[in-house]
Amino acid sequence: MKHILFSAAMALLSPAVAAARSADAFTHVAGNVYYFQNGSYNSLVVATDEGTVVVDPNGRTARKLRDNLSALTDQPVTHLIFSHSHGDHASGGEAYGDVEAIAHSNAPPKLGGVDLDVQFDQNHSFQLGYNTIELTYLGPGDEEDMIATVVRPENVVFLVDVAAPERMFYTSLGGDNVEDWYQQILTAEALDFDIFVPGHGRVGNHGDLTNVKLYMEELRTDVLAGLKAGKSANKLVNELTYPERSHWQQYDAWRPSNVRGMAEYLINSGAVD
Structure with a gap:
């Protein structure tokens, strides 16, 4: 070697x-x-x-x-x-x-x-x-x-693609079923590992995957509450800025799309009714 x-x-x-x-x-x-x-x-x-x-x-x-x-x-x-x-x-x-x-x-x-x-x-x-x-x-x-x-x-x-350390989700969540995506994260989080190498982005650790999970939970909760309060997706983009994650990769480019994508998913899935 x-x-x-x-x-x-x-x-x-x-x-x-x-x-x-x-x-x-x-x-x-x-x-x-x-x-x-x-x-x-x-x-x-x-x-x-x-x-x-x-x-x-x-x-x-x-x-x-x-x-x-x-x-x-x-x-x-x-x-x-x-x-x-x-x-x-x-x-x-x-x-x-x-x-x-x-x-x-x-x-x-x-x-x-x-x-x-x-x-x-x-x-x-x-x-x-x-x-x-x-x-x-x-x-x-x-x-x-x-x-x-x-x-x-x-x-x-x-x-790969499911999550990456301190990196926003890809654009508008790709039209995926967010609940299934969340379950993928949970399944990966349950694995026994110390070092997290993603398909894109920097190397992290097990805690980084947990942090991505928490971001998805927070994003879903916040967007759903806003939609139920009658707020538009554009208004939520302006309100849900998550400054504690402003250092994450693709924050400026993908945060607005993350909010819009989650809003679209929740509306189309009937979660807002």
Whole structure:
């Protein structure tokens, strides 16, 4: 394994060069666990002595990850995991050749350009080197085949699109069933993990997921109370500013859409009647 060499090389770079390279680079999380960032997208990498696991080899990232993998390990990619079937994450699998591809049973049999070898209903786990990879179905919500990946013994969760540390929900909540989305968050929160690596955004911890849950609860409660009081969505956008979350990623861009999206969902679901 080349973990020590890679870390030492990065330490010798100037801050400017290191920052530039980190935009398309591996970042160490814990033990054998890394993530590879390409723009706003993260792919999880578990580099063991018996092979490498990649989660979400999206097309924007897959070949860059493959071409730079020697910075971490001389072991090839042996397992691909797809968190869900959205095209921006489930693409690029063909870059890795003959691997074991894994996804939920609700995913199509071919995903990311490869045929799936394993599809499971609720839970699936496997051992590679000293690492255990645990996959858990999160239920319907933001896509019908969404899973969470937990890597042990590092106790790292990789959770995509459902939540991200200190990051607003994507625009207007995507027209999803918010109650199902909330249940996905609860299912993920019940998992045993310490470190939270999201599909987009910065790394956090278990408490960050709880904080996202609390934001969804607060948003739903506040918007529902406002609608029942006869307030319009535009008025609620002006009133529900959540200044304690003003440092969250995409606060200015997505907070108004979060309020409008929640209002639309609550009206359409009949919750306001």
